[in-house]
Amino acid sequence: MKKESNQCCPKFSTEKWDKKTFNWNQKPFIKSSIPTFFHIPIPRMIGKKVTRMMKLAEESKKIDENIEDTLLLFTDPSPFKSDLLLSVTGNVTNAKNTSLTGVFMSKVFDGPYNSIPKFIKQLNTYLSEQGKKAKNHYVHYAYCPKCAKKYGNNYMVLFAEIA
Numbered sequence: 001m002k003k004e005s006n007q008c009c010p011k012f013s014t015e016k017w018d019k020k021t022f023n024w025n026q027k028p029f030i031k032s033s034i035p036t037f038f039h040i041p042i043p044r045m046i047g048k049k050v051t052r053m054m055k056l057a058e059e060s061k062k063i064d065e066n067i068e069d070t071l072l073l074f075t076d077p078s079p080f081k082s083d084l085l086l087s088v089t090g091n092v093t094n095a096k097n098t099s100l101t102g103v104f105m106s107k108v109f110d111g112p113y114n115s116i117p118k119f120i121k122q123l124n125t126y127l128s129e130q131g132k133k134a135k136n137h138y139v140h141y142a143y144c145p146k147c148a149k150k151y152g153n154n155y156m157v158l159f160a161e162i163a
Helices: 043-059 113-129 145-151
Strands: 020-037 072-078 081-087 096-110 134-141 155-162
Touching: 020 043, 043 081, 096 113, 113 134, 113 155
Parallel strands: none
Antiparallel strands: 020 081, 020 096, 072 081, 072 134, 096 155, 134 155
């Protein structure tokens, strides 16, 4: 499904992402960072960064045509910094290009942003039931706050990079 011009976030399909395993071999992303205060980002900074990243990817024609497959992953290397990774289809001009390689398992959650620590514990329990352990966590928010209100859900996909 292509992104409609008046559409912000596409309708999210939980079945596509819940309890799935992904084997990524140099899956391309562009990266940016925002400051956080004990893992709490400054909201207006997120929007500016995401808009800039999307613009760079679109101008380079490196955004997936199926917008539902585009991931915006957040990971916090420290309590004062959050890295944003936008999935792309190749190198993007004037962006910090990077990639992810490894096995990633996902689980979908629906709830407020402040439930992420609880969701990470639930994901880790799920992983241990599968005999797996996470070495890193990433969060993909299915909707921006405006669309979460519109659709009535605040879905997020937690990805665990398997150790």
